[in-house]
Amino acid sequence: MNVVVTKSYDESCTYVADMICKLVNEKPNCKLGLATGGTPVPMYKKLIEANKAGKVSFKDVHTVNLDEYCGIPGTHDQSYRYFMNTNLFDHIDIDKANTFVANGMGDFEANAAELEAKVREGGVADLQLLGIGNNGHIAFNEAADVLHATAHTETLTESTINANARFFEKKEDVPTTAITMGMGDILAAKCVVLIATGAAKENAIRGLIMDDVITTHNPSSMLKMHENVYVVIDEELANLVGYKA
Ligand code: PGA
Numbered sequence: 001m002n003v004v005v006t007k008s009y010d011e012s013c014t015y016v017a018d019m020i021c022k023l024v025n026e027k028p029n030c031k032l033g034l035a036t037g038g039t040p041v042p043m044y045k046k047l048i049e050a051n052k053a054g055k056v057s058f059k060d061v062h063t064v065n066l067d068e069y070c071g072i073p074g075t076h077d078q079s080y081r082y083f084m085n086t087n088l089f090d091h092i093d094i095d096k097a098n099t100f101v102a103n104g105m106g107d108f109e110a111n112a113a114e115l116e117a118k119v120r121e122g123g124v125a126d127l128q129l130l131g132i133g134n135n136g137h138i139a140f141n142e143a144a145d146v147l148h149a150t151a152h153t154e155t156l157t158e159s160t161i162n163a164n165a166r167f168f169e170k171k172e173d174v175p176t177t178a179i180t181m182g183m184g185d186i187l188a189a190k191c192v193v194l195i196a197t198g199a200a201k202e203n204a205i206r207g208l209i210m211d212d213v214i215t216t217h218n219p220s221s222m223l224k225m226h227e228n229v230y231v232v233i234d235e236e237l238a239n240l241v242g243y244k245a
Contacts (some may be wrong), residue, residue, distance in 0.1 A: 001223065002230045003209050005238045005245050009197040010042065012232045016129070016195050017046035019230070021056040023127055029060040033119075033128030033181075033189055034088075035139075036065065036080045039197060040131060044088040051092040058094040064118045064125065066139035067180035068102040068111075070153060078167055079104060102179040108153045112179050116151035119185045128189035132196050135159045136204040136218030140180035143217045149184035153177055163200070183222055192229045194220070197237055205233060206241040 006012045023030055034040075050056045065080055074081030081101040089096055102115040119125075135143045140154045148154075155177050156164075165171040186192065196205055207218035209231055214221045223229045238245075 001209065003238075003243065003245070004230055004232045005243070006232065006234050009234045012195055012197065012234050013040075013043035013046055015232055016040075016043050016193055017050065019193060020047060020127065020129075021050050024056050024058060024061055027126060028057065029062070030126040031062045031064070031123060033125035033186075034063050034065050034084065035129045035131050036067075036083045037131040039195055040129060041087055043195065047088065048091040058092045060098075061094055062098045062122060063094070063100065064115075065099075065101040066128075066130070066186075067178050068104040069175035070104050070108050070177040070179060071175050073105050074101065074103070078173075102151075104175075104179065108177070108179060112151040112153055115179060115181065116185065119151065119181060119188065125189040127191045127193060128186055130186070130192060130194040130220075132194055132201055132204050132208070132220050133160055134163055134200045134204060136207055136220045138183075138186060138194070138220050138223070140178040141183055141186075141219045143219060145216060147216045147219055147222070148182040150182040151180065151185060152182055154180050183219065187222065187226050190228065192223060192226055193232065194223070194230070195232045197234055199237075199240060201237060202240045205231070205237060209243055210241055 006015055068080045072079045084101055089099055100118045103111045130138050141147055142154055142157045161174045164174050168174050208220045214224055
């Protein structure tokens with residue numbers, strides 16, 4: 001595992017944006033696995049700036065997103081389709097037909113099967129971007145006794161609902177289920193890049209980078225089984241978990 005410690009969260013976002021731009025410039029028709037949540041937003045802004053400055057073009061890039069809430073349509077301002085459009089796709093030269101976010105409406109089983117197929121369609125992701133939940137979840141694979149290998153519907157934990165309530169008017173509005181890639185889908189990517197910041201992520205990151213233990217109770221710890229993982233954190237978080245480069 002490659003642990004990258006930067007001076008600041010902004011520098012972490014620059015580091016990851018540069019990695020993505022380098023990949024896209026080397027392989028213009030690459031496939032990116034993308035993530036939502038608060039953490040990647042400034043990184044997406046840097047991709048938009050790079051695109052507008054002519055430093056990178058996404059016109060042949062394909063993307064697949066990690067997850068989507070069940071029960072809200074892609075037009076809902078808290079859906080992950082809406083998030084991706086407004087935080088990235090609307091502002092870059094990507095062909096939206098080449099972007100996939102699972103459908104959160106209708107037949108959830110069928111929608112999960114469609115996501116599973118998209119993960120491998122045309123080959124696996126060249127790079128999978130990840131955030132991490134306070135409980136160590138990656139995508140919506142929640143800490144539990146068992147994890148799932150493939151795309152499925154997941155019941156969100158209290159911890160995740162509480163963490164995501166900040167985006168909704170009230171906690172009761174947070175969907176309680178989501179369609180998510182499974183652990184095998186994430187581990188199938190050629191390269192995995194996880195970005196984290198803030199004290200709320202301390203325990204999850206400690207379990208990811210400070211020992212050799214793999215546990216379903218910190219799903220991110222399964223990334224230890226992947227050969228090509230980058231965990232990008234700032235000095236403040238590295239100090240909190242006691243990580244020394
Ligand atoms: P956050 O979410 O970036 O909003 O902290 C990360 C996650 O839940 O995976």
